[in-house]
Amino acid sequence: MLKDKIKAAFDEPACPTNRAKAAGERAKGCSKPLTPGAAAGGCAYDGAKISLQPITDAAHLVHGPLACEGNSWDNRGSGSSGSDIWRRSFTTDLTELDIVTGTGEKKLYKAIREISTRFKPAAVFVYSTCVTALIGDDIDAVCKHASAKYGLPVIPVHSPGFAGSKNLGNKLAGNALLDHVIGTHQPDDVSPTDVVILGEFNLAGEFWMVKPLLDKLGIRVRTCVPGDARYLDVAAAHTANVTMVVCSTALIGLARRMEERWGIPYFEGSFYGITDTSESLRRLARLLVERGAPADLVERTEALIAAEEARAWARLEPYRARLAGKRVLLNTGGVKSWSIVAALMELGMEFVGTSVKKSTVEDKMRVQILLREEAHAFEGMAPRDLYAQLKGGDADIMLSGGRTQFIALKARVPWLDINQERIHPYAGYDGTVELVRQIDISISNPVWDEVRAPAPWDTEGRLTDRHVSHFTMDDDADAADPTFAARHRRKFANSRVDNTDPEYLAHHRKKFAGHAADDIGDD
Amino acid sequence: MLKDKIKAAFDEPACPTNRAKAAGERAKGCSKPLTPGAAAGGCAYDGAKISLQPITDAAHLVHGPLACEGNSWDNRGSGSSGSDIWRRSFTTDLTELDIVTGTGEKKLYKAIREISTRFKPAAVFVYSTCVTALIGDDIDAVCKHASAKYGLPVIPVHSPGFAGSKNLGNKLAGNALLDHVIGTHQPDDVSPTDVVILGEFNLAGEFWMVKPLLDKLGIRVRTCVPGDARYLDVAAAHTANVTMVVCSTALIGLARRMEERWGIPYFEGSFYGITDTSESLRRLARLLVERGAPADLVERTEALIAAEEARAWARLEPYRARLAGKRVLLNTGGVKSWSIVAALMELGMEFVGTSVKKSTVEDKMRVQILLREEAHAFEGMAPRDLYAQLKGGDADIMLSGGRTQFIALKARVPWLDINQERIHPYAGYDGTVELVRQIDISISNPVWDEVRAPAPWDTEGRLTDRHVSHFTMDDDADAADPTFAARHRRKFANSRVDNTDPEYLAHHRKKFAGHAADDIGDD
């Protein structure tokens, strides 16, 4: 019985990523088997939650024991221009008693009531987890029931962690939107220039650097999922004319199925980097014109692109000399890889490696075209290997997420957060300048030289020779003329170097009783 | 020449406090000679600055070397409802060169220009100091000149520190107001219920607890000097009908001379304590009626007093049981003494001493009537003696200013700031409740018991006998039944007492080689 329930949870249509995969690879399926004792990374629940939680006016309720939500909430920097309900954490926090007595479903039902009464969310998303999947709680039934009873949408998301990886979780979230949300609201202001952005998280508010560009062109973002999204707008996503998919692995399956169901064409684009931002604007404009938008949209878009690109390049110019030739290790997956690689290569930076762990085959190909050497693209790296590469001095900076942050820092290599915890916005033209500026700030920080300089002693604390020569006797000319004016002379800057005469010290130390006085520096 | 200049600076009318002094005392004059090596307290400059600085829209410029202003600014908690110019510090910060080359006057003149241009104050008060008095800078001339040139009042205040005490400085400040400020502005809204409050500093904004009472009675405070005062209002003080002097030693001379010059009657009153607050309201009302205000003012005042007193007493009632019999040492001078003594005695508190250092003879008599034993009133106490008295346990709390704060704390005696640095407002009915509340908070803080308990060892760190008995073996019944339920029993609160068996320890210690193991507790 348990087994059936869990199997049912996996009864999802074929993983959409497969579409982009080479025929030979398709057979492998989505989830690679993990090695016990040598695995790392999130689970399907993690992926599902990430994909939906920034829908800001909804409550996100996790049905399971504490750890799933309790150890992971409030850790992402998506910006909201409205409600803060999404930042709160909701979980049924199942106890042993709940599990033993099988009262999980009842508790879930009650929890939905409490939340809808107290916080008045636009909707409630309910996430299943390993334990509630294992014990067979029927969250579909509870959600349906609660929705009817409390008069708000309650959406089940089937996301037990053991189902697979974070990537699979993204897809499960997309399924939930398709099955329960999109198409359930018909807005009264549909226009021919409505678009949907999928897979944009508005981290550090960065989509707010892009949206005004679209506004200026008269392109209306019906909804950006999930960043700064409101539930009703997501529910109306089916009325848009074009879908742009930003984070390809996250929600491309959803885009494909929206095309199937409502005939909305989609494309994969990126707002990272100048060229990709421009290209995305272009494609949006062209597709909209194809779908009935005024033809001058294409020209206006080109004019905007020309102006904004010129301005951005002018602002980037001062960095070129500072950053050309710097070697970057990009350790993040998905669409960011090729966008960021392209952007930074345009400034003359080099890539010593790029993770393509979450990338589609198409992504990988783009990266390989950019990098020209396949060796640079890796599927993922064990911490130990990553540390070795960084410690070896291969890279001037690593761009990655928080998970590998401390590996870079412990190797004393500059690191920049380009994932969910970061506080700087990197999208659009302004965001590209900000990214380059942050890279420059990081690389040029004098802290690296200071922490890389070895201590003037060995691992046992014995002074190394290198050190001893640092000390010289305090300047007697100085001592002879201690007046202010004399000390104020220009060579002062040198005389401040710490100065001690090793011979003098040695002389005194020889008088030490019972001390191995002459061993200094080599004992 | 120098000598003449300094003598001139002291050519002030007879100290007005003398009026209140007994005939025999009058001969002594204002400043008692200080004992080198055994003196404490501020100087005339300090007193003058304190008396005027809370005039909020004026710049207060100190003409002298750094210490006078640099070591003392931004240390008082007067509230301003308007400008913050008064909080800024201005000084000519004379250098050795300025003094040697005699360019002090020029620098002062230039400083006034800079300040008037940049900060646009309503006026500039210029304070002379020891050094500028000694070198004979003619600040009168500079102020006159600058005033004419820059078109704003520039008021010289003759306050070299060596002239005498803080009290003298208060009077010098009063002289400056009388000679240069009051009477220089004629307002167009003079009314028969205009009053002037002198010597109220609006510390912690406490006058804002009183002013609404006066507002409600239709009594208009033309100006409260110096707390939250604006320059033009001070300049119009001569148009008021009554002067109330709050801090008697500070500005009573000014009040007397305002009576002489403009016929404004004055009285000494206080807004500390319920009875005194009521009495002050009463006298204001009566004097105003005598000077032409509507006769019903007296009745309305009585009605307000009745209502407010009833309310205040009701709010004080819960404290009576907590505070009755508590012994207070009041170590501050002036009008506060008798007002606060009276207020707290009404709650059943006792006074073990009251400083009458800054009090007039009249003040002292009031205190003595209240206390009934002359021994309780002291002129001032050396830190060593104060410490001895507090350490001896004579008082449950000391009320004083920051200067003696640490004497009380080092003696481990509760202390409440009732001087300029305090952050709690104590004026009026509400302020009296606040004062009592703060006294209660202070006295009832469990910190006193904790810091008074001696360490369980002597001054050499050897355990005292008192201690050893504290430890008992961990309860074996407890150990035998280590289940949660057993541990949860009611006697848990006791079993948490630290428990170690000294015999067990002694047993083990006997095995120590080379340790005087049995000496524990008495070696």
Place this chain on the structure above:
Amino acid sequence: MTDALSKVTHTQKAATVNPLKSSQPLGAALAFLGVANAMPLFHGTQGCTSFALVLIGRHYKEVIPIQTTAMDEVAAILGGADHLEEAILNLKKRTNPALIGVCTTALVETRGEDFAGELKLIHERRGNELAGTEIVLAQTPDFAGSIEEGWSKATTAIIEGVVPKGETRVSPERINILPGSHLTVADLEAIRDTVEAFGLEPTILPDISGSLDGKVAERWIPTSNGGVAVEDIRTMGGAVHTIAIGEQMRRPAEALKARTKVPYTLFDTLTGLAATDRFVALLAEISGRPVPARVRRARAQLEDAMLDGHFHFGGKRVAIAAEPDLLYAMARFFAGLGAEVSCAVSASGASPILEAVPAADVVVGDLDDFETRAEGCDLLVTHSHGRQASERLGIPLMHIGFPIFDRLGAQHRHTALYEGTRDLVFEVANIVQAHHVPRTPAELDPFRDHGDTHVGRPQTAAH
């Protein structure tokens, strides 16, 4: 300070809103990380491990070694013994840890296997391969307890797995310290210094001050880098005495006593003047030495800090949310300086120490219960997740406990003994002073509100 027992209530809600607690296996992992060259192993799915690892990393700003048995859907149904064995063998081969600390999670505990039996079988089959690596088991499902319980269980598991039964020759200078999970790296360093100042040799279990103190090594270390050595744990039976700190450590102290007869003293807190006096006096008694001048000087400094600082506590209302032992320690600290603990929320309800918290009520609940009850307080005291309540209520937040991810150096803050208490006094006083805003005429107007709440807050006796 009240000696009456406080009322402990559990909120009766179906939805936990803004959790206060972290999971039990996370607490167990932290304890295992306090053993040198150790590797915690979560028996569950990859996600459980990932969340714990990332959260601990955000707090300590470190690479955190925790591994997973990587349970998948098949194993979840059919049983995870193979995954457990494979994980252990993999870890042994790749990292050769001195100790593998198995922490079970909700998933495997829901299925309910015989983990101890499985481990025994693994040992029987693979004893040779696993030589030199202790394997201990802490059963720590997420559906019960919080960090404290996990920490306590893991410490107990280490003792029961590593310390041999029976009495042994006592080294009179050796002393065991069993610190609760609420003590920081700096606290452990200070405890060690103080114990050593009496000529005693402490064995601290767990000792995260060695492993989670934030330092840069010169090579990659796949296991915990520092901590108490397994060989030292093995000889804890030879100590003259055990000092347990926090009610959570009664269980391991009892376990150690049961195995080795080493008696123990339990300190409910080491924060505060009186508590530290008792601790120091015990060390003086055990060692037979006088209290060193340095310790006495620290005491005098604390006294002074309490005197200078008490102004900023008296009359203040404080809201605290934490795990039981930390809640108790902080509530005692605040109450002892005259503040009123008007809101006390505990992350878990199992500890008897809750009854001793000096507050009228102790609520076992979440940060939403906290936020609701903290309105009108002067200070919030909880971990980083309290930031939302702080923003919404406009009340300053003092960061304590775990996780602290939006501040640096949490592990280097002193919170125990004389110095730690002194630093806490300063921290609170400085938060209060930093947030002092002078009152306006409107706030002080006596006619503003002619009720009892006259000047913004109640002025009648609140005692």
Place this chain on the structure above:
Amino acid sequence: MTDALSKVTHTQKAATVNPLKSSQPLGAALAFLGVANAMPLFHGTQGCTSFALVLIGRHYKEVIPIQTTAMDEVAAILGGADHLEEAILNLKKRTNPALIGVCTTALVETRGEDFAGELKLIHERRGNELAGTEIVLAQTPDFAGSIEEGWSKATTAIIEGVVPKGETRVSPERINILPGSHLTVADLEAIRDTVEAFGLEPTILPDISGSLDGKVAERWIPTSNGGVAVEDIRTMGGAVHTIAIGEQMRRPAEALKARTKVPYTLFDTLTGLAATDRFVALLAEISGRPVPARVRRARAQLEDAMLDGHFHFGGKRVAIAAEPDLLYAMARFFAGLGAEVSCAVSASGASPILEAVPAADVVVGDLDDFETRAEGCDLLVTHSHGRQASERLGIPLMHIGFPIFDRLGAQHRHTALYEGTRDLVFEVANIVQAHHVPRTPAELDPFRDHGDTHVGRPQTAAH
């Protein structure tokens, strides 16, 4: 970090607005308070003493022993020799100090008397009565210098007054430490610990860590309670080496060297990894011992703190106002972690160290110069008087230097060596994090301001 000399400019204003500096005699008094059983004596009016005493008390939260010659109008004109003599005799009689430190003030210096001659006469006349009390003279008029100069002069005066001339038998384990006025009580404690960890015996002059560390005594002590003993000062000529910290200590180090031939090493700062490395290496060299594990561990912790903390410095603009040595130390600290010191204001202009401050310009000025130049910065760094600028500009304030009267425990903050630098990194990172406000759509709008200052602050390379 720039190695070019910075441009030092003096503001040309007649009015000092919001003084940054405190007076020179106050600095001298602080130094004298670092001698055990000492009594600073201000030669001036009562008011000078009162202001200094109250201000020092507000910073250290202590009863501060400083006395006054209580000059009045007559003495101001006729000369103060009688007052000086009477004060000294009174102090001797009432408090029997080991040392009386006479600090002249502007008043008596303006009159210009022969103070040294007067003191000599007093000693000739009253030698018997004054036996057992050293009397030293620091000429510290308020119209020149600031705390640093006063501190430096007083230390020099102590050396010249107490340390006998001539070489003496050298004790190879003795070392002199001459700390600048910018080091805290905690810094001095840490320096002592570090020196002692090498088996060396430090004599610290002045040593306020003994006297101004905040502690409660059991009796009334009218003089400084703690500090370096006069007898220890007397034998400083027997040290193997002198370490002076801060350019301000060159004068006393030279004086000591001139009298006793003890060579010295001057450290311009002890804040920062590299500076501490040099200090520790010098101790290793002097002692011939290896660097203890504990010190090496502190180094590793600092490295980690720098790595974790540098994110909060890079690209930030910082405004610092302080006395020269502290300004230099803090500017080096911030610049070393990637911040730009875009405003540096010095309380006094006499120190050559100002040219080495890593900032384009160093302004010798006041807090109004600071406030004007700090606009647009991310962080203000100065003493408590900077609070007004902080309020008006809406920029957070990090408290350093003297006076700090609106925070507790300033003297217990570590600012030097590995641990102090680590704590400073944490403090800055935490202020930055506490004041982080997520950006709004309006702030991020690319069309908000189509100039170069696109997103609130310049985004083009500012380097």
